[in-house]
Amino acid sequence: MLRPAALQPRPLAIGFAAMKPPLMVAALLAALGAPAEAQPARPAPRAALPAVETWSLDNGLEVAFAAMPSSPVVSVQLWYRVGAVDDPAGKRGLARVFESLMFAGSGRVRPGDHRRFVEQVGGSASGAVSEDVSAFADTVPSERLDLALELEAERMRGLEIGEDAVQSAIAAVQAQQAQQAQSALFRAYRALTAAAFVQHPYGRAAAAPSEELAAIGVRDVRAFYDAFYQPSNALLVVVGGVEREAARAAIARRFAAIPGPGKPPARRAAGLVEPPQSARRTAELPGADGVAMLGFHIPAASDRDVYAYQLLGQILDGGKSSRLGRLIASERALDVGGQVLVRRDPGLFLVYAGASASGEPEALAGAIGDELAALGKRGPTAAELGRAKKQVAATVLMTAQSASGFGNQLGVAWSLTGKPAEVERDLGDLAAVTAAQIKRAAQALAPDRATVVIGRPLQGGAR
Amino acid sequence: MTRWLRCAALAPLVAVLAACPGAGSTTVATLPSDGAIPGDRPRGKPAAGADAWVGRDLIAAPAAVAPRPLVMPAIRRFTLPNGLAVIAVAAEVPVVTFQLGIRAGRRHETRDKTGLASVTAAALIRGSAKRSRAQLDAAAEAAGAALSASASYEVTLLGCSVPQVDASTCATILGEVLASPGIDGKRIEEARAEVARSLRQSRADQGQLAGLHLQNALWGDDHVRGWVASEASLARIGQRDVADWVRGRIRPDNATLLVVGDLAPAALEAQLRRALGGWKKGAAAPALGRVADPTPRGLTIRVIDQPGAVRGQVRIGQLGVGHTDDDFLVLALLNHALGGSSSSRFARAVRDKLGPASSASASLDRNLERGAQVASGSAPTAQLVALMRLMIDEIERLRGRGLTDAEVDRASSEMASAHAVRFDSPVALGEALLAAALHGRDEGAVRDFAIDVATIDAARARAVAARRLDGKDLAIVLIGDGAMIGRALDDAGLTYERIPVSAPIAAHERAQAAVPAVAATPAAEAAARAVLDAALKRKGGAERLGKLRSIRWKATASLTMQGNKLSGVIEKRTVLPDKLRLDMTLDGGKVEVTTVLDGKRGWARQSQAGGAARVIDFPDAEVAAGRGQLWRDPELVLLRHREPGAKLAPEADVELDGVACHAIRVTDQTGTRSALLFVDKKAGRMIGMRYSEQGQTAEERYAGWKKVGGVEVAHRRTTRSADVDITTTLGEVAFDGAIDAAVFARPATK
16 A cells, blocks of 8 residues: 655654665675764665656556565555645645546546455555655555556546545635644644745745635646646656566556657746745644644655654664653653655754643743754764664565555655665665764754744744 | 653653654645545645646556465464464564464453453553563563563454574563463552553544444444443453463463574474473453344444544444454455545545545454444534444445446555555564464465455455445434534434433443442341441541531642643542532642532632633522532542432442452442442452543542541541542641631622
8 A cells, every 4th residue: 555654744754775685685784783983975876676667658657676585565655746736826725636646547447446346455555645755555455456557557647536525625625724724733733834935935835725626627727737737747666576678568568558748847846945034933733732843844755865864863862872861761751753855945853842741842942942952952962863863774674575565765855856766775774874964954943044844823822 | 661762651652752653643644635544634725726627647547456365475384282383484584573372352241340361461561470571671681672462352362572692581471471470469469550542542542442432333232342441341350360361361271372584493382392382271251142233223323422522433333244254355345445545435425525634434343243334434523424324324325236347446546556565574474364363264365365356256245235235224423512403313214312421331331330239138238237337447436426516637739631730739638418618729820620519509719820710600500510510529438328218239340450359339328329348358448430520430549547536547648530539648637627608608709
């Protein structure tokens, strides 16, 4: 099943390209655990993960293929370069309408049959739309590769877009947003992104107002579909227990004949520059009592500094023994967490905490700032950096054990950098991050560059 | 728990960011003609012109493929000298996964200590005799390892995954916590709190609550499958219970270890001998006497009343068969055909007759012992009874006529294919092998599943359906707006039991909450009386407390309700014997609530900023609840056992926050008011109380003791119930001060 982790700006497009003997993996992981200061920058090592092969069809469709011979399944994923940032003015939510609309039937597939057919062969089908990218996936038994390819090829250009299907899909988005809005943390995240991004559409892409959703019509949907759901704007990922030549032939048979404009469409956010943040921004959020959320701009995915930010996040709260874990140990916080939202354009370093009965959100925000300042002053210990690297590596390697998980990693890498095979070097680059780089990253997250949301009781009363 | 980017972290934010598996937008809304379970999402009208596809060159539905065995990786089995069976699955992956399955689950618990398996599992990975929890966590995380523990009906599972280079870390930690568990009271209390949190979350989820009620309704209070853990049963679990459980059940010769990874067999065996060799065999725990499976009771319906709920759930249960029963696989196929896919009978019937807002599915327990077959449905409350009837009709139809050849083929093909797709990763395959081994089966059960299921034909399916399905002897649970459901059931002429959503699940606990059973031998009662007398003396003495005329305190308070937190100030004024006023000011004065008991009357006033104040008179039930509150006042409740006609009943000792306590139930002469008082055995002080109010169980804890006017007063108090957690910190406390009687008078405002 396609996992949304892949759709969000996520930590890193990590993975490996070449099938290497286990010894190489051991060497890599041993390096990851070495003392922080002892790690020189060095070429990216590779590990025993599936080899990735990429190619393009004449219509512009990019393909990433990885064989996992022992896997009984194949994951077929279609990634489109379109997300909530591409919503037209006054029509926010349009990109997310496709999450369900893509199952609403096409010229040769009745509504609902896509999922039904996949289920009939024991598989699963899913879809998700984030700020930057939209992806649809089918995991099926290996021998059903052609079925999954045929279904995905069919809805790439053959979607039937009628009034009822559009209204149903809009209702699904509204229901999803209503459910999300029940969460104080979601509302805090929405407030934070709105304050953090003044120029880039990331600031307004977290949710769509009802009136804008209601304004979306069939014509808008068709125009959006025609603009973005094109072979030249997509990556096809095929990972699993299938042979290379058979996969190549099946892919060509199902996708090569699809006409396309040959080049990707322009995106609304292209060229938009988010101005640097020079002063602390704060917002209060009624009805989210006790929540403290901090966000900082970080570089875009193409910047190699994102590895240091990823590890910085892991050092702050990578498990029970991490720095922010102390807030819980001291009973000031009920929970803490965060995300390093690496994105195609400038990302966000996000930390949040929920105050306990004896804690105050302002104090928690201050404590988080203190930990960042301490890291900016002294850097991480060797043990902290080693632990963070191992934890990130372990998570990535575990995810990549499954065809769908590894397929996700390829899709994410493509959505962030344009290159699915970028996964080959991520862990290597991560392993090369030094304590000094972490220290610099922490220094960049200074209090005067923070966007802070403090949850308040309902109607703005004191806590 | 603190996490960074961990997907189980605060679910709301994860869902928001759609950044983790299973969160946010993973679920693709299904469309009108899509038969998948639609969940709670509203749908539009069915697509107009569905027939527009007739005559087109449509992509054909996939044809079934001939069943074939799974291609299995190299599997090695061996047994360590301590009796631990090991399954090593070779996989060329850079991560090693350990999963230890121990035959110690809910089925081995006793009713009064339901939840023991889960508490022990959680306590096991919270440290060892050699290292604290912090040290163990640090060691695991330094290697990039992730530890987990859980308990199911049959087994306790301990898991650990780690990059291959550090595989010894997992083996060492598992060996350490098993050989030298060193579980103390603090760890048990932490584990109990974690399990209690999980219970509360389950009860807050409509579907999970329906499932818990169904198990109890189907199997009854006396059968182990009908037992449901509660805060009360968790509170009864002490250090000795956990120690006995570990000694008698967490044994190497009662377990199987799965290892998946790229490890040389000889090296792995040597590593496991070193790491787990210290885990010694022990004497097996004695076998438990069990009651027989329930006998037919006809159609029983339990309605869980959740006033105002616009959607509801239905669960229909009947007995299944054990995993080793010859009928098991056929019954699994029947359930799949009934409600296992978007092509199932349920899916088609619901789509045709009720529309896209409703859904239904079916499942079968896979345990060695006989489990349940459960049909599950979700619908708007207004449709719930119609959905229930439709599902019963389909079950009855399946029982009477079985499946067609085509249906058998389709179900068989779908099950076989899904079986293969499950093994998207080598760990998933290993887990299936472990599950098979714990049921005494070898890898053939996993490898040949597709072939086995393909042997089922329509005749056999029909025979098993007739033998194992029942459309009349069913336990049914409906959860939603009780009034609406009740009307529909009344119209259908069906009888039912209606239970408040916050009431205890087990029938005996509900009965106990309603009319507390009080029976004790004279000697036990005398001993309990002595304990309470001593606690009363410590509190301030009967003479001092008995002469109190008024009590007044102010406190800061924090309330947590359904994940939302409110803070504010509470003032409580009591004039004995029968006046009580509680003023709550929340959200910085934006919300004010006053609750008053004035003798035989009661009223409440509520105001919100910008809105007019509203005063309501209490119905009799609320007045009675107010009197109950007065009776249970923490400053006064230790006097109650001395009142005429009061009864005492000692219950099993409990541990509260690691403190050993007497548990003594006190009931008034009418038998309508009751509280279970917890008295610290060492300090002789009452530190907690549990009671039932309007069908809901609540538990209070007291701490922060200070003397005020000769009375020992707890200045820190917590109250927990299914709906709300309240933490109160008292500031001002005064006894026998003047309180104007006018404050209890009902204001004229409507």
